[in-house]
Amino acid sequence: MPDTIGDVFVTAAPDRLQQRLLLARRSFVTRRADLGEAVQFAKASSPVAGDLLLARVERIGQHQALESPQGRRQQMYEGDEIVVAFGNRYAPDQFDAVVPDSLAPCDLVAGGGIAARVRARHGRMKAATRIVPIGLLGDQAGRVLNVSRFALPVAQPGAAPVIVVVGTSMNAGKTTTAAGLIRGLSRAGLRVGATKITGTGSGGDLWSMRDAGARTAFDFTDAGFATTAGCELEQLVTAAKSLIAHAGTGNDIVIAEIADGLLQTETHGLLKSADFARHVHGVVLAAGDAMGAVAAARWLHDHRLPLKLISGCLTQSPLAMREAESVIGLPVATLEQLRDPLQAPELCLRAFEALDIVA
Incomplete structure (x- = not known):
């Protein structure tokens, strides 16, 4: 018997719901959530960003696999039940999508598990995978479970200095640059903490940072966001500072990546915030x-942001490197230089003139 009749949602027996959740494919953005708290479908029918839901795959489109909390690509089939979260998506080379105002059929707009309504897509993208919400997950009191409920405690940054990696756009090489720095600094004997402050929930960047040698790595899902597109600036600044704090605990230095390009709304607002920039x-x-x-x-x-170094995809072209360096007057570093245990600390020291972070 279906759990939905139009927009009217009925309560499921707790044991039955838990069985369904155990059999459903769970997505990356739910990784911090305790689904044991889900004992019924909440009666709310207007979702907000971060709300957790059980959905059925209706039609396979662009995303054919769902990333698990452990990072495995789970092949999806029509009829599968999946546990995902509502969220906005801002991806110029994929989808522009928003949280819908009802539990009508919608779209899976990211492999990490984001449910939304597509407004536009890049010309190279197929139509999004279509999903049908079965219900919002609710606790004993009927409250909707939201990823924000399971966030790390809010903290304030400590003494560890922070290098922020930003980019001109998506796919400019931010994650590769951040991982390169992490690799070089960790090989030099530094304890490196890492964080991805903004973006769309997916484990790829997190795994990249850990594989490069970060002792600890966090992303915005640890701060209670499935995605950061469309979130309030005050919330984002608080989350960014908290992630830096957690990444810096017990470490010598923090490498923090900010998604998308400088003109993206949340990136733009965060970097202009004096509370964050300090x-x-x-x-x-x-x-x-x-x-x-x-x-x-x-x-x-x-x-007035302290740019110290250029890297990214342009370093594939020696001529492009020369052009940028001649106009900007700052060093342009290749990935090999970032990964080098002798060069990476020297490059980073440019950012910390008076701070002796390298013994």
Whole structure:
């Protein structure tokens, strides 16, 4: 017997719901959630970002696999039940999508487990995988379970200096740059903490940081967000500072990546926030080309952010590197240089003039 009749949702027996959740494919963005608290379908029918839901896969589209909390790609089939979270998606090379205002059929817009309504998609994208919400997961009191309920405690940044990696756009090489720095610094004997502050929930960047040598690594899902697109700036600043604090605990240095490009709304707002910027000791820019690097460097300078180093996809071209370096007047580092245990600390020291972080 179905659990939905139009937009009217009926309460499921706790044991039956738990059995369904055990059999359902669980997504990455639910990794901190205690699904043992889900004992019924909540009666709310207007979701908000972060709300957890059980859904049925109706039609396979762009995303054919669902990333598990452990990072495994789970092949999806039509008829599968999945546990995902509502969230906005801002991805210029994939989907522009928003949290819908009802529990009508919607779209899976990210493999990490984001349910939303697609407004537009990149020309290379197939139509999104179509899903049908079965119900919002509710606790004993009928409250909707939201990923924010399971966030780490809010904390304030400590003494560990912070390098922030930003980019000119998606796919400019931010994660590769961050991982390169982590690799070089950890090989040099430094204890490195890492965090991905904004983006769409997925484990790829987190695993990359850990594989590179980060002793601890956190992302915005640890701060209670399935995605950060569309979130309030005050919430984002609080989350960013808390993630830096957790990443810095017991470590010598923090590498923090901010998603998308400088013009993306949340990235733009976060970097302009004085409350956030005062915790930033140095900025590394990942750029796709020389002109983008020059424009981004000017933007960062205009907003008094301490840009110290350029890297990213442009380093695949020696000529592009030369162009950027000649105009900006800052070093452009290849991935090999970032990973080098002798060069990485030297490059980072440019960001910390008076701070002796390397013994």
